[in-house]
Amino acid sequence: MKNIIEVKGLNYRYSENNDQWAIKDLSLQIKRGEWLAIIGHNGSGKSTFSKLLVGLLEAQSGEIYVDHKLLSLDTVWDIRGKVGLVFQNPDNQFVGSTVEDDVAFGLENAGIPRPEMHERVEKALKQVAMWEYRDKEPAALSGGQKQRVAIAGILALGPEIIVLDESTAMLDPEGRAEVMAIIREVKETYGLTVISITHDLEEASAADRIVVFKEGHVVDDGKPADIFVNGEDLIQIGLGVPFTEQLKAALQRRQIDVPNEWLSEERLAEWLCK
Amino acid sequence: MKDNLIIGRYIPGNSFIHRLDPRFKLVAMILFMVLIFMASGWLDYVILTAVILGLIFLSNISLGVYVRGLKPMLIIIVFTVVLQLFFTYQGDVIWSFGPLKLTTDGLLNAVMIFMRFVLVIFISTIVTLTTQPITLTDALENLFSPLRKILPVHEVALMLSIALRFVPTLMEETDKIMDTQRARGVDFSEGNLIDRIKAIIPILIPLFISAFNRAYDLAIAMEARGYRGSEGRTKYRQLKWQRRDTLASIVLIGLMILIIWI
Numbered sequence A: 001m002k003n004i005i006e007v008k009g010l011n012y013r014y015s016e017n018n019d020q021w022a023i024k025d026l027s028l029q030i031k032r033g034e035w036l037a038i039i040g041h042n043g044s045g046k047s048t049f050s051k052l053l054v055g056l057l058e059a060q061s062g063e064i065y066v067d068h069k070l071l072s073l074d075t076v077w078d079i080r081g082k083v084g085l086v087f088q089n090p091d092n093q094f095v096g097s098t099v100e101d102d103v104a105f106g107l108e109n110a111g112i113p114r115p116e117m118h119e120r121v122e123k124a125l126k127q128v129a130m131w132e133y134r135d136k137e138p139a140a141l142s143g144g145q146k147q148r149v150a151i152a153g154i155l156a157l158g159p160e161i162i163v164l165d166e167s168t169a170m171l172d173p174e175g176r177a178e179v180m181a182i183i184r185e186v187k188e189t190y191g192l193t194v195i196s197i198t199h200d201l202e203e204a205s206a207a208d209r210i211v212v213f214k215e216g217h218v219v220d221d222g223k224p225a226d227i228f229v230n231g232e233d234l235i236q237i238g239l240g241v242p243f244t245e246q247l248k249a250a251l252q253r254r255q256i257d258v259p260n261e262w263l264s265e266e267r268l269a270e271w272l273c274k
Numbered sequence B: 001m002k003d004n005l006i007i008g009r010y011i012p013g014n015s016f017i018h019r020l021d022p023r024f025k026l027v028a029m030i031l032f033m034v035l036i037f038m039a040s041g042w043l044d045y046v047i048l049t050a051v052i053l054g055l056i057f058l059s060n061i062s063l064g065v066y067v068r069g070l071k072p073m074l075i076i077i078v079f080t081v082v083l084q085l086f087f088t089y090q091g092d093v094i095w096s097f098g099p100l101k102l103t104t105d106g107l108l109n110a111v112m113i114f115m116r117f118v119l120v121i122f123i124s125t126i127v128t129l130t131t132q133p134i135t136l137t138d139a140l141e142n143l144f145s146p147l148r149k150i151l152p153v154h155e156v157a158l159m160l161s162i163a164l165r166f167v168p169t170l171m172e173e174t175d176k177i178m179d180t181q182r183a184r185g186v187d188f189s190e191g192n193l194i195d196r197i198k199a200i201i202p203i204l205i206p207l208f209i210s211a212f213n214r215a216y217d218l219a220i221a222m223e224a225r226g227y228r229g230s231e232g233r234t235k236y237r238q239l240k241w242q243r244r245d246t247l248a249s250i251v252l253i254g255l256m257i258l259i260i261w262i
Helices: A046-053 A076-082 A099-110 A114-127 A143-155 A173-190 A201-205 A224-229 A231-237 A243-253 A265-273 B022-038 B042-058 B063-086 B104-130 B133-147 B153-183 B193-224 B243-261
Strands: A003-012 A023-031 A035-039 A061-066 A083-086 A161-165 A193-197 A209-214 A217-222 B093-097 B100-103
Touching (some): A023 A046, A023 A193, A023 A217, A046 A061, A046 A161, A076 A083, A083 A143, A099 A114, A114 A143, A143 A173, A161 A173, A173 A193, A201 A224, A217 A224, A243 A265, B042 B243, B063 B104, B133 B153
Parallel strands (some): A035 A193, A035 A209, A161 A193
Antiparallel strands (some): B093 B100
């Protein structure tokens, strides 16, 4: 598979006289159609990276290629059309005064003619199962529903990459499951690339590949199974380990011989039944 | 607190008034207000009251809702009416007590002032109750679009619609901050004027800071979705002038001629 995003030697700091680099010599390749999770503790540069990716912040040095196009002043709006961002706070990213208006906002900016706009809004809202709520105001929606509308707003623009910048951090478990299920569905339908920046390790364990950030660069990169086996290292970086790993560690402490490889919840349950 | 506030609220519906073009409603509201202030005789007021009651009937919202809308203005109304009643010195004296005189002219003036208040509030409530705030901003943008060269019409309309969209969000946040501060022992309902003003600070400052953060987040989200100002933008909503709007305009013009002629 081809790379859709290539990052080479990226450096970024928030102010000139700040010695702390938010992103330090970061290099990363992301394949088309991949589900990538970026994990790391607070201040590891995850969110800064997502903003650099669509040119909301400008890097001091380094190059970002999105779909083989170098991110620059000339291509930034083009690239923003390809990359959709869903942010953390569902209230603060809701621009429109109703669900429909919010989904249409990105299309209005792109100058899409009205008849096509109506079609696209309807299709996107049906995709996230929010069509019946099209006249509702944001105050009448739950957090999970608002995030679904945010996803619809991005889908309507026909992106190739969706970046979830801790999009489920402010949701209850139900809303979180709802949003993740929809992301999974649209990823399959449209063959999108998903980059999910998260603290939630259960969410990360569903990814194809996990990248661990620390102090602005990649310290670990691999399949969830490979990452989570190093439970101790993760805790040292300031992260937890998924529930199954915690259970395995607790069993080991009780002298029970569990397999050393990473297991999903189902697999662990299977093994325990044996 | 939200339930009592009728001013600026929208009640969804599908009546004749609901379906009128918001541009017409805005202009008609202003013309009606001018008419109310121009009305001088008894007959004018009778006609205007009948028309406005008719509009209320057409809006399919009960009269009680409109009457509740008068409540916040009650003190001003009563104050002005009483002032008119007792401090008009022209006309025949009906009753007097020291410098206070109740005269026939005073009585007449008081009734007219009262009717003016009620009619102006009613006509503006009809517009706000039957028009979605967002279409009102659309209407404003549309009406002011000839001034595009000298005024940033799109930007003002965008600001208005964002402000309207954030009113409930910020109200909710204010309630939350007030509860939080109450839980920490701030008392909002007691003490003298200065104490009460001081008690507002722990609400105001967090609210300001959070509004700044919200604005920052919203700006980032808007930019990420490709917002670059008014140029090259299409519009999702379109206002459509329909036959009923033309009809209503003709009726309105007729009414204006009638009132001025009388």
